[in-house]
Amino acid sequence: MRSAPTILHLDMDAFYASAEQAAKPSLRGKAVVVGGLGPRGVVATASYEARRFGVHSAMPTAQARRLAPHAAYLTPRFTLYRDVSNQVMGLLRALSPLVEPLSLDEAFVDLEAGGAAFDSASAREVGERLRADIRRVTGLSGSVGLAVSKMLAKIGSERAKPDGLVLIEPGTERELLAPLPVRVLPGVGPATGDHLRRAGITTVDEIAEAGQDELVRLLGRAHGTGLYAMALALDERPVVSEREGKSVSVEDTYDLDIHDRVRVRGEVARLAERCTRRLREAGRSGRTVVLKVRRYDFSTLTRSETLRGPTDDPAVVREAAARLLEGVDTTGGVRLLGVGVSGLADYTQEDLFAQAAGERAAAEAAAEADEQATPGPAAEAVEPVAPAAPEERRWPAGHDVVHAVHGPGWVQGSGVGRVTVRFETPTSAPGRVRTFRTDDPELSLSAPLPLVEEDGGAGGAGRG
Numbered sequence: 479m480r481s482a483p484t485i486l487h488l489d490m491d492a493f494y495a496s497a498e499q500a501a502k503p504s505l506r507g508k509a510v511v512v513g514g515l516g517p518r519g520v521v522a523t524a525s526y527e528a529r530r531f532g533v534h535s536a537m538p539t540a541q542a543r544r545l546a547p548h549a550a551y552l553t554p555r556f557t558l559y560r561d562v563s564n565q566v567m568g569l570l571r572a573l574s575p576l577v578e579p580l581s582l583d584e585a586f587v588d589l590e591a592g593g594a595a596f597d598s599a600s601a602r603e604v605g606e607r608l609r610a611d612i613r614r615v616t617g618l619s620g621s622v623g624l625a626v627s628k629m630l631a632k633i634g635s636e637r638a639k640p641d642g643l644v645l646i647e648p649g650t651e652r653e654l655l656a657p658l659p660v661r662v663l664p665g666v667g668p669a670t671g672d673h674l675r676r677a678g679i680t681t682v683d684e685i686a687e688a689g690q691d692e693l694v695r696l697l698g699r700a701h702g703t704g705l706y707a708m709a710l711a712l713d714e715r716p717v718v719s720e721r722e723g724k725s726v727s728v729e730d731t732y733d734l735d736i737h738d739r740v741r742v743r744g745e746v747a748r749l750a751e752r753c754t755r756r757l758r759e760a761g762r763s764g765r766t767v768v769l770k771v772r773r774y775d776f777s778t779l780t781r782s783e784t785l786r787g788p789t790d791d792p793a794v795v796r797e798a799a800a801r802l803l804e805g806v807d808t809t810g811g812v813r814l815l816g817v818g819v820s821g822l823a824d825y826t827q828e829d830l831f832a833q834a835a836g837e838r839a840a841a842e843a844a845a846e847a848d849e850q851a852t853p854g855p856a857a858e859a860v861e862p863v864a865p866a867a868p869e870e871r872r873w874p875a876g877h878d879v880v881h882a883v884h885g886p887g888w889v890q891g892s893g894v895g896r897v898t899v900r901f902e903t904p905t906s907a908p909g910r911v912r913t914f915r916t917d918d919p920e921l922s923l924s925a926p927l928p929l930v931e932e933d934g935g936a937g938g939a940g941r942g
Contacts, residue, residue, distance in 0.1 A: 480626050482597050483645055484590040485717060486605060487623040487631035488570065490612075491640040493583035495525035497562055498552055498876060500617045500929045502888060504900060504908040509533075509549035511542050515875060518741045522554055526640060536733055552876030558926035559583075560759065562616050569611050573604065576717045579759075581728075583620075586628055588717035598645060605643045617904070617929040626651070627713035629664055651711035656683035663708045667731070668813075669776040670697065670705075685709035726760060727768065727818025728752045735774050735811030742808050742815070743800065749817040750796040762822045763788035767798035770816035771806050778814075779806055788823040795819060871916050873897040878927065882920035884912065886927060892916060904929050 490496070494512040499505045509528035513521040519539035531546040539551065563582040570577045570585055574592030579585045589595040595604045605622040612620045619641035623634025626648055633654075634644040646654060655662075660680060661671050677696055679685055685693065686709040693702035707713070728749050736742055746769065757763060768782045781802040785794065799817050873879070873892040879899055880886045887901035890911060897916050902909030904927055914921050 479712065479714065480590065481648055482590070482595070483601050483624040483626055483631075483648060484588065484595045485625055485628055485631045486573075486587040486589055486601070486608075487625075487628070487635045488566070488585055488587070488608070488612075488620050489623075489632075489635045489639070490566065490583035490618060490620045492523055492525050492529075493562075493618070494523035494554060494559060495528070496618050497558055497929065498550075498555075499525060501558065501904050501926065502876075502900070503902050503904070503906060505550050509546050511539070511546065511549050511551050512554055512876075513539050513542075513551075515539060515551055515553055518738070518744065524549075536730060538734075550876075553874040555877060555926055556755065558929075560755070561926070562618065562929065563759075565615050566612055566620070569608060569615065573608070576719055578717045578719060581756075582759075586631065586717045591717070598647060602643070602645050605645070609641075609643060615930065627711070628715050628717065629708060629713040630654075630711065633658075633662060652686075655709065655711055656681065656686075658682050660685060663705060664713075665701065665705060665708070670701070673697070682709050724822065725768070725818050725820035726753060726756045726762065726764065726822070727770075727816055728756065729770060729814060729816030731772075731814045732812070735813050736808075736815075737811045739808060742812055743803065745815050746799050746803050746817060747796050749815060750799045751792050753817045753819055754790055754792040754795050757790045757819055763790040764819035764823065765789070765821040766819065767795055767802065768816075768818040768820060769799050769802040769806070770814070770818070771803075771808065771812060772814035773808065774811035774813060776813070781805060782820075784821070788821070873916060873923075878924045879921055880924040881914075886924065897921070903927055905931055 495510045498510055498512060507527065509531065510525040511521055511528050511533055512523045513519055517540070521533060521535050521537045521539055521542050523535055524533040524542070528546050528549050533542045533546050533549070542549070543551070559582050567577065567579060567585065570587050573594045574587050574589055576588035576591040577585055589601060589604055595601040601624045605624050609620060609622055612618065621635045621638040621640060622643040623631040623636070623638055623646070624643070625631040625634050625646040630646050630651055634646050638644040658681065660666050660674050660682060663682060673696065674680070674685070679688055685705060690703060690706040693706050696702060697705065730745065730749065736745065765788045766782055766784045768780060770778065770780050772778045783798045783802055785798065789795070795817070873889045875889055875891055877889050878886065879889055881899065881901070884901045886903055887899045887909060890898045890900045892898065895916055896913050898911060898913045899921070900909050900911045
């Protein structure tokens with residue numbers, strides 16, 4: 479354990495929702511929910527204004543709509559979120575070579591490894607400067623925790639939310655941890671938490687009082703020993719840059735068990751997409767796809783498939799994960815799903831999926847050619863078939879558009895052949911709303927606009 483609070487944990491505040499508020503002046507200070515908007519949609523992020531109504535991440539969007547019917551419900555814009563994340567991670571890497579990203583909006587930084595800080599005063603100065611730089615560069619807010627270990631730094635950032643900084647002074651860790659619930663410790667999920675509660679252990683102090691032998695009896699040697707050390711504020715885990723990692727993975731835990739097999743497949747496909755995005759952001763590829771399923775009874779199954787070569791193609795990972803899922807019984811319900819890629823490399827076998835797709839296309843083309851060459855029945859009169867109506871253009875709620883006359887804006891809603899657009903930008907005043915036909919030739923989807931002007935002036939900070 480180090481003697482100075484030089485491990486920093488950054489967590490952007492309500493990241494997706496705050497980015498949307500920063501991009502849309504009319505939504506600042508209002509309830510915003512970002513996630514899937516379909517019947518089986520799930521909330522990805524809720525603004526702090528929406529959280530006051532009880533809305534939180536991983537909640538079914540249908541339930542969120544009942545709790546906050548007047549909130550703005552938007553589909554995610556990952557192009558924007560990745561761009562902002564890259565800006566934030568660039569600021570972190572300027573502080574230290576050891577940056578461990580956990581997601582687009584969260585990371586650990588070893589300030590000592592970069593010579594950025596060596597004691598409490600210098601660590602606090604770096605943390606405050608980082609928060610100011612993030613605000614200047616992105617227009618958004620982030621919360622910072624500083625401590626002697628990763629566990630404590632993360633606890634610090636949670637206590638700092640929103641838009642704050644908490645430094646845990648060396649020597650005060652046990653006093654801070656004692657009254658906190660057991661779930662604050664890494665590795666204590668719902669199952670372990672319930673197991674400890676049945677044994678009369680609900681706080682970190684009670685874990686320490688129970689002793690290592692009792693925890694080993696309750697949880698097994700590895701888990702019990704590790705949890706006892708955490709309760710004593712002992713966490714030796716180093717900050718490891720993602721490039722040095724052996725795998726990239728994502729997982730979601732669900733408040734309510736998922737019983738619908740169709741939704742399970744959809745969640746696995748979504749996780750595969752997220753996992754490959756992280757792969758690409760890290761400049762990596764991998765050859766082994768891993769599926770993790772925790773069932774209703776807390777039993778955890780892991781399945782893996784090794785590909786012919788490394789890939790970062792979302793279609794390849796998605797299809798492999800779907801194949802692995804076919805071998806897992808989920809009829810009793812699923813409480814956690816995860817998709818990962820291991821066997822990482824710095825290159826991609828680009829033609830892995832393209833080759834398979836090309837083979838399928840060639841086979842289909844050959845079959846079609848054979849069918850056309852095969853003589854059919856004697857000439858029959860064939861009724862001319864009217865061409866199919868063109869598919870209606872999709873206008874995802876919250877996504878960027880540009881109109882030939884009115885300029886840039888975003889989709890407020892669509893349906894029944896109409897799309898409603900609010901014309902405003904990150905640096906404008908709240909804009910006017912206009913409605914168009916979904917096939918209006920002067921309206922088209924566009925790329926997200928920067929949240930902050932290039933000269934460094936903030937384009938309206940999203941609420942954290």
